[in-house]
Amino acid sequence: MTIDILFIWTAFKEIIRALPITLILTIFPLLAGFIIGLAVALIRIYKVKFLSGIANGYVSFFRGTPIIMHIMLIYFGFPLLIDQISKKFDLGIQSNSIPIILFVLTALSLSAGAYLSEIFRSGIISVSNGQMEAAYSVGMNSFQAMTRIVLPQAIAQSIPNFTNIFIGFLHTSSIAFIVSQKEMTGAANIVASTNLKFLESFIAAGLIYWGLTIIAEGLSFLIEKKATAYNRGGVQ
Amino acid sequence: MGKAFDPSLIVDFIPTLIYYLGVTLQILAASVLLGMVIGIAAAILRVFRIPVLNQFVILYISFIRGTPILIQLFLVFYGLPAILLFINIDISRMDALYFVIITYALSNGAHFAEIFRGAIKAVDYGQTEAAYSVGMNNSQSFFRIVLPQAIRIAFPNIANSIIGSLKDTSLAFTIGVMDMMGRGETLIAATAHALEVYLSLAVIYYAVVLLFEKIFRLYENRINRHQSVDVSVTG
Numbered sequence: 001m002t003i004d005i006l007f008i009w010t011a012f013k014e015i016i017r018a019l020p021i022t023l024i025l026t027i028f029p030l031l032a033g034f035i036i037g038l039a040v041a042l043i044r045i046y047k048v049k050f051l052s053g054i055a056n057g058y059v060s061f062f063r064g065t066p067i068i069m070h071i072m073l074i075y076f077g078f079p080l081l082i083d084q085i086s087k088k089f090d091l092g093i094q095s096n097s098i099p100i101i102l103f104v105l106t107a108l109s110l111s112a113g114a115y116l117s118e119i120f121r122s123g124i125i126s127v128s129n130g131q132m133e134a135a136y137s138v139g140m141n142s143f144q145a146m147t148r149i150v151l152p153q154a155i156a157q158s159i160p161n162f163t164n165i166f167i168g169f170l171h172t173s174s175i176a177f178i179v180s181q182k183e184m185t186g187a188a189n190i191v192a193s194t195n196l197k198f199l200e201s202f203i204a205a206g207l208i209y210w211g212l213t214i215i216a217e218g219l220s221f222l223i224e225k226k227a228t229a230y231n232r233g234g235v236q
Numbered sequence: 237m238g239k240a241f242d243p244s245l246i247v248d249f250i251p252t253l254i255y256y257l258g259v260t261l262q263i264l265a266a267s268v269l270l271g272m273v274i275g276i277a278a279a280i281l282r283v284f285r286i287p288v289l290n291q292f293v294i295l296y297i298s299f300i301r302g303t304p305i306l307i308q309l310f311l312v313f314y315g316l317p318a319i320l321l322f323i324n325i326d327i328s329r330m331d332a333l334y335f336v337i338i339t340y341a342l343s344n345g346a347h348f349a350e351i352f353r354g355a356i357k358a359v360d361y362g363q364t365e366a367a368y369s370v371g372m373n374n375s376q377s378f379f380r381i382v383l384p385q386a387i388r389i390a391f392p393n394i395a396n397s398i399i400g401s402l403k404d405t406s407l408a409f410t411i412g413v414m415d416m417m418g419r420g421e422t423l424i425a426a427t428a429h430a431l432e433v434y435l436s437l438a439v440i441y442y443a444v445v446l447l448f449e450k451i452f453r454l455y456e457n458r459i460n461r462h463q464s465v466d467v468s469v470t471g
Contacts, residue, residue, distance in 0.1 A: 003318060064445040066406035068417075069438045076431040080241055171304035178410065185306055199314040206303045206311060213302035 004200055011191045011204035018187035019208070021101075025173035025183055028105055030166060033112025040113060041120035042146075055117075062114030067107075068175050074107040075100065075179050104176045112169060119161045123154035156227040163220035167213050174209075184208060245432040246439070249423060253436055257444070259415040263333065263405050267340030268398055274341060275348025276383075282353050293349065300346035305339070305404050312339040313411045336408040340401060347397050355390035356382060388459050395452035399445055406441065416440065 043055045062070065079095030086093040127150050135145035155162075177186035184205055192201035278293045300308065313335045317328040359382050367377030409418035420437050424430045 060446075061442060064442045064449075065438045066403040066441055068406050069434060069441065072434040073431065073438060076434060080431065167301070171306075174304035174306045175407070177306075185304065188307075188310075198310065199318055202307055202310040202314065206299075206307045209304055209307060210299060210302035214298070 004197060007195070007197050007200040008204045008207075011188070011195075011197070011201040012207065014191045015184055015187045015201070015205050016208055018182055018184045021181065021183040022170070022173050025101075025104065025108065025176055025181070026166070026170045029108035029112040030116070030169055032105075032109035033114075033116045036109065036113025037116030037118075037120050040117035041124060044117070044121060045124060059114045059117055062111050063118070067111050067172050068178065070107040070111050071104055071175060071179060074110075075103045078103055078106070100179055101176075101181060104179060104181060108169065108172065108176075111172075112165070115165055115168075116162075119158050119165065120154065123158035123161070124150060126157060127153045156224075156231075159220060159224040159227055163216060166220075167216055170212060170216070171209065241431060242429065243432075245427075245429050246435045249429075249433055249436040250440065252423065253416050253419055253433075254440055256414065256416045256419040257440065259333070259413070260402070260405050260417075263336055263340060263408060263413075263415065264398070264402050266337045267344050267401065270337070270341035271344025271348050271401075274345025275352055278345060278349035279352035279356060282349065283356050297346045297349055300343055301350075305343055306407055306410065308343060309336065309339045309407065309411055312342070332408075332411050332413045335411060336405075336413050340404065343404075344397065344401055348394065351390045351393045351397065352386060355386040355393075358389050359385045391452075391456055391459060395448075395456070398452075399448055402445065402448065403441065406437075 040055045040059060043051045044059075046052075048055075079098070082093060082095045082098070085091070086095075131149050131153065132145050135149040140148065173183055174185035176183050177189060180186065182190070188201045188205035191204075192198040195201070278297070281289045281293050313332070316335065316338065317326070317330075320327055363381050363385065364377050367381040372380065405415060406417045408415050409421055412418070414422075416437060420433045423433050427433075
């Protein structure tokens with residue numbers, strides 16, 4: 001087995017065509033997870049009765065089990081559930097007509113929600129209580145103080161954490177190949193097994209992921225500089 | 237979609253699957269220990285800015301943090317035999333378990349290196365000066381004074397990293413290792429009760445993660461017992 005350097009480039013061109021699916025599998029779950037995470041974090045911070053118990057259990061379970069479990073449980077569980085409901089209410093929806101990618105997106109969104117809620121929670125807690133009091137003192141109500149004063153600061157401070165989650169989920173999307181999604185790892189696997197050049201294909205895939213990660217880190221650095229521009233006092 | 241959902245099977249599958257928890261923990265323990273050695277070595281190279289090796293470690297850490305563990309697993313699985321063939325060592329028949337351990341050790345090593353580097357930098361420089369003032373040399377002050385304190389600072393992050401690594405071991409089955417997940421796959425092939433198998437796996441992983449969190453929290457309290465109160469109150 002020798003390494004065919006030229007084939008890496010061939011594989012690279014083939015694999016990068018699957019980039020849109022990888023990006024969908026990364027960005028959509030994070031957007032959905034952003035909403036879930038914010039809601040869950042607020043429920044946990046304000047200790048909303050009954051709901052906060054569910055929120056705690058949700059975060060603990062999803063952070064305590066591998067993400068491949070979430071994908072598999074939803075991939076095998078949801079069709080069963082949908083067929084049952086469909087039969088009961090005579091909706092005529094067939095689970096096998098639903099594209100698999102929707103199950104993967106659901107699973108990843110739920111995982112992203114759990115991970116992001118922890119980041120929101122720590123971000124919100126890290127904003128000094130004086131900010132809230134100052135907002136009250138100028139006549140804002142709780143909702144205004146939260147959305148106009150606390151959340152913008154909490155989110156700006158959490159940008160490095162968001163970047164880590166983004167990179168984490170970019171890498172996690174590679175798991176989708178196990179349920180035969182043709183994203184980048186899936187594409188690399190196909191290229192590898194049709195040409196019997198496994199090492200070269202995965203080197204190409206690795207390089208693409210590496211490049212994406214470096215771009216994401218660079219962008220995050222720029223965004224962070226802009227978002228925390230207000231915070232120049234003290235140390236710097 | 238196989239047979240009807242049978243909740244009682246979830247409980248039935250747990251003993252079969254938990255039997256393979258040993259393999260999972262074996263991968264975890266070996267890769268964490270090896271990763272710890274790699275991590276400390278890499279962190280020292282970074283902190284003392286050893287020429288050439290420093291740049292090499294930066295590249296290594298960037299690569300590991302920039303690629304999915306699944307890709308790393310495939311790269312080691314297909315790449316290591318190819319590289320070792322150049323020096324006439326044939327390991328293509330080696331048990332897949334070792335490839336998994338090597339991959340996770342390399343991955344853990346990179347993550348630990350970053351954690352240790354941050355922790356070493358977080359130790360007050362006054363500690364090194366104090367060590368010099370009582371007559372220690374460079375390596376004595378580093379290994380006896382700075383590193384033990386750095387490990388204490390690094391511990392919560394190391395613990396998180398280990399738990400993350402435990403969850404990552406669930407991907408080892410993709411190169412054919414018979415760990416819990418691999419046994420689960422064969423159970424599915426034999427019984428066609430996929431959902432039940434994955435539910436029992438989720439239960440086991442969740443229980444192990446909760447147990448680890450508990451143990452790490454107890455240990456963290458123990459290593460922090462000499463810290464003054466004002467530090468631990470904020471935590």
